[in-house]
Amino acid sequence: MEPAALRDDMVASLEHELKGGLVRSESVSLALRTVPRHEFVPLEASDGAYSDQSFDHRGTRILAPSTVARLLEALDVRETDSVLVVGAGVGYTSAVLAEVVGEENVHAVDITRTIVYEARQNLSSAGYGGVFVDCRDGADGLPEYAPFDRILVEAAVIEPPRTLVEQLRSDGRLVLPLGGGTQKLAAVERTADGAPEIEREFGTLSLAPLLVDGEQSDTIERNRTDREDREFAERHAQTRRGWEHDWIDWDGYGL
Template sequence: MDPAVLRDDMVASLEHETKALVRSDDVSQALRTVPRHEFVPADADRGAYLDQSFDHRGTRVLSPSTVAKLLEALDVEDDDSVLVVGAGVGYTPAVLAAMVGERNVHAVDITRTVVYDARRNLESAGYGGVFVDCRDGADGLPEYAPFDRILVEAAAVEPPRTLVKQLTSDGRLVMPLGGREQRLAAVERETPNDVESSSDAGVAPDARVVERFGSVAFAPLLVEGEQSGAIERNRTAREDREYAERHAQTRRGWEHEWIDWDGR
């Protein structure tokens, strides 16, 4: 079947009132334009336009519904300069390029093989002008800052302060916040007058959550040494192991000893 027809069907299902994930004309048109089959693994071509995700080289090709949710929350405007942290296979940067222009979209990923794949996919799909570089996502891309919009496709307890500082004064950062339980949130920089009145617990002092968009489930934001191929790459598993080790040494209550009441 014609991929354009499949894309139309995909977006129509996301616009339907049962999901209502696509609400803006810009997001709708961009999703209908970008050939998603250029970004999914070769053995998943037939399901490229189904609402499902795929695993590829230690990263995840986000489902169309997840991409729609991220883009609606990001709320980009014409000619916005955008940074995507977590380039993945390049699909989200491509959709953003269809909205604001290739030269306005920048993406970083900590895994070099993922960066190569994203560049190749973007070129193949007709969006070779998107800049993709291998970086620690928490460091952002200071050479091209400030950005009007920053999208982080990985979770953290609070927004990395470096990324917040790379926003324009009226910029917007969207990312999943939390550990095991995550909520998609939009973050803006605080002005000095806002600092004392902010009540968003867990958010960096120079940022404030301005909107939340429901529960999500993303992999944690990786730092150097945790990317695919490194000895430690799953921060959650590492934290679980360390917690278990500490907990084993801090028994309390009835766990401390068995009291022989009959013998007293």
């Protein structure tokens, strides 16, 4: 079956009531039907490019179409909006946004340099080379291009990063998963005094946490848990010297 037909089937499934009507707006529907998702998945996963599944790839996750649909419907982009995507990944979400607002209005950042290079290549191959992708700490946003009408964070945080909220226009919207274990997809607005305020929630979601410097997928120690485990092991080793077993009271055994 031709990719265009596969995309039509994919979107029709996401629009269906049994899927919860995840795609509701005409702009998101048309964009998902247009962007060649097979350009953004690794070759070994290309057969499933238009199935509703995610893929792990080089330390990042290629989001399932249903997840992308939920994020974009919550973001509620308007034509010509200036958009920032935090967590560029392989570039697919940015490409879908480019179909709605235009390539020149989409900016994306990712903390992992190799992922940035791949996102740029994928976007160029798919015909969206005008999307700006840079290697940045996502929590810092992209102040040179602020303010933004919409900011989308494709990673979980405990609370909205104040820097990102400050880069919103007064009537802008920040969409991100909030929470640790159980996350809630939330739309955040900027109040008159610049503080974040949750305007609406869109159910639960499960995305990886927003990485900080030193946890990139192309560093030796990416995961903060792994790093903490190593540090604990080193401290523990320094406190244990010589005979390590507890003293056994042999008299208690009747010997």
